[in-house]
Amino acid sequence: MQTLSTPPNAAPASVGIDPTIVRRKTRAVPVGDVFIGGGHPVAVQSMINEDTLDIEGAVAGIRRLHEIGCEIMRVTVPSMAHAKAMEEIRDRLIKTYQNVPLVADVHHNGMKIALEAAKYVDNVRINPGLYVFEKPKSDRTEYTSAEFNEIGEKIRETLKPLVISLRDQNKSIRIGVNHGSLAERMLFTYGDTPEGMVESALEFIRICESLDFYNIEISLKASRVPVMIAANRLMVKRMDELGMDYPLHLGVTEAGDGEYGRIKSTAGIGTLLAQGIGDTIRVSLTEAPEKEIPVCYSILQALGLRRTMVEYVACPSCGRTLFNLEEVLHKVRSATDHLTGLNIAVMGCIVNGPGEMADADYGYVGKQPGYIALYRGREEIKRVPEVDGVEELINLIKADGRWIDPQ
Known part of the structure; x- marks a missing residue:
């Protein structure tokens, strides 16, 4: 795999130039025995739709996806009970199948939940817009610097135990920003924009780096393809300026179903991959998760990034x-x-x-x-x-x- 850097706004290739996609150079981030970035093949992810408290159902769902080529499995962990269930899910997989890379998806003030789940999974995904609740004020017209920094410090203290836990276990985190759930102060400061998405991710990255933790994967997702593309391009630009080399997880969230859902996902994911941007992908369809995997591999095959079929x-x-x-x-x-x-x-x-x-x-x-x-x-x-x-x-x-x- 090529790993040399190429800028997202590079001039079009001319006749005689090698058309092979040159991937952006990133650090390798572990998710179990799979590595994201660092020149490793673009990894395929999906998410089971079984309730995590249904141990048998969750194990079966993970196994079905893994057997058809899904390399990293995301599991929703909305409560402490769900987080504790991950221990038995992990054990069942090892005893009855094999050790599969697992990601715990944590939302809504999930500090304690994430810390518990981190004991049993390989990666924890958090959404900066939902991780620490910011109570909205109907009459607010701005955030003062003092208010902005106060919330930022609260986030740091809340995130610190999770970061240290993942760091000490050599596990990883996904900082997963969604366009539809930006934190209120990011909306006030930057608007409902790709800039707000990028700054939200950078705030969490800086906290991780301040704690000597660098196993970071980033995603900036939107249901509108142009927003998703712009946010990821801007993220690369800002990381280049700041000397960061974190891998990117690509996806068009809430893409829908059927032909149009596949076209939307391909338009967003494929456009960025063709520019060398992206190290792992998930196609989000309103269908059984097994339907997502062939689309992922078709995108990668069409771009010459993976050869998994004829x-x-x-x-x-x-x-x-x-x-x-x-x-x-x-x-x-x-x-x-x-x-x-x-x-x-x-x-x-x-x-x-x-x-x-x-x-x-x-x-x-x-x-x-x-x-x-x-x-x-x-x-x-x-x-x-x-x-x-x-x-x-x-x-x-x-x-x-x-x-x-x-x-």
């Missing part, structure tokens, strides 16, 4: 197409989608053949009516009857020693 290249079909392209692509995908790391092209005619599929490992090309030309890279290997095309493609992959039988 990359299919297919032309859109036109009047030159010599077979039912949609049907054939479905057959090829069904036969090969269990493989990992291959590029397979399915092209309807010779016009869109070798040139358009230059990066493919294997090609399936309509070259004359009733016959398929099979390619290895740019080289045509043989022509076969269309009815035998998929079988012969599999045979070619097998002959190259790149085939594995599906489970």
Whole structure:
């Protein structure tokens, strides 16, 4: 993985420049046996929707997600009882499955809850806007410097035991800022803006650093994609100015469901990853969490950041197409989608053949009516009857020693 720094406002690449994404250089932050940042692969996260007090249900939910590729599991911990339940969840996982990286999600004055959960999880996520309650005043017109600093000191004293606990256990924290839940004094000082989100995160970062704690992961999420992108870009700019190198967790919060939820998440997460920004991601869908993982891997695969499945290249079909392209692509995908790391092209005619599929490992090309030309890279290997095309493609992959039988 590339780890050289690149500014978020870098000039567009020109002809002849390597198009490979160059990731922003960050420190490596541990979450159990997974590392975020430091050149490690972009990690995939999700969150179970079972009640944490349902031990069996929570363990089963974590296991289901982990088995399909989710690398870090977040679990909601809204009360002290939930925090204590994390001990049994951890023990059950170790005894019946394996040790899975766990994150406790703590909200709303969760100081004592977070401290308890920190005993049993690998990472604690806190929301600066909710961690210390600031009672709103309907007639307030400003925050004085004295009031601002007084609350800041209260936050420091409240956060200190948690930071020390995580530091001494070599665990980590996620400072998770949400656009919709900024603290009142941040709203008064900076407005409902990306600046307010960034300053909220920086306040907590400085507290951690003052206590010699640097296992910090940051997220700045919003339900509006432009706000999410702007906040993360500004966070990188401010960290560069301050000499900070903390990894970023990317996500569009409350993205919704279905096609649009996936498009929103891809637009936000993919835009930043393409600029080298981002070290771990979560796609937040109003669906079963298992539906989030394929979207994460599809984003990473499309950008060349992870290779976890076959990359299919297919032309859109036109009047030159010599077979039912949609049907054939479905057959090829069904036969090969269990493989990992291959590029397979399915092209309807010779016009869109070798040139358009230059990066493919294997090609399936309509070259004359009733016959398929099979390619290895740019080289045509043989022509076969269309009815035998998929079988012969599999045979070619097998002959190259790149085939594995599906489970």
